[in-house]
Amino acid sequence: MEAVPLVQPLLFAWPADCSKDHMPEGPSIVILKEAMAPFEGRKLLAVSGSVKAFDIQLLKNKTVTFKTWGKHFLLCFPKFTVRIHFLLFGSYLVNERKEATPRLQLQFANGEVNFYACAVSLLNQLPDELYDWSSDIMNSAWNSRKALAKLDSIPDTMVCDAILDQHIFAGAGNIFKNEVLFRIRIHPASLVGHLPAAKRQQLVKGTVAYAFDFLKWKKAGALKKNWKVHTKKICPRCKIPLHKSYLGKTKRRSFFCENCQKKY
DNA sequence: ATACATGTTGGAGC
């Protein structure tokens, strides 16, 4: 009979795409906020890290709450806000550490969080003064009508750039771009102004819908498994090779099917 | 091992 360990190992394996690896897109920041729930409203007993832009000791002994806007993670204090942006390579660990020096480490009575390789800035305003919640694709205040109006105002923009525009779709990133455009069968180089109204609505609805699929899949460790075109070589629908190119002003890699996705 | 990637910014140059 096989021996059963009396104590479970302290470190456990995270699902292949859960929050240990890439943070950047909005749903991952929502997962971070959920992971921070034990610290919500708690006092910061100690603060350390390599942030140089401001004196992080300003946060010590203060009570903090958390908000998210798109890809921004916000530490909220009564008179100011600390914004954390993970860019491409940022990461965090709750009640765990790794070799690298954290950009910011927050210690509470019931645990700690470490943020690595992220941009940390002090904003002398409150979140409500800084952010329009109706442009955050994950926020309950999200407003599709406003997003459509913003699209109307940029007719000469390629859709691949429009999805990445944080003023319109805060929280959407490059995975969104590729997956949403495949789902709604629009070629990434289409101009926003050339899209029929129904297609623009699909663009808005589809981006929000993908955000919640992304969230669900990421939590289940099944994000990559559900990619249809992002990083893929063959169209899952018509089976011809996908194109990969760097389109638009953003020049981010686009994966798309010339056959299934219509150019407007 | 060199390149590449779920991103943004700030400054140069028009």
Added chain:
DNA sequence: GGCTCCAACATGTA
């Protein structure tokens, strides 16, 4: 002033 372009940055993986 404002727009656009690009370099710079940060890190893990193939």
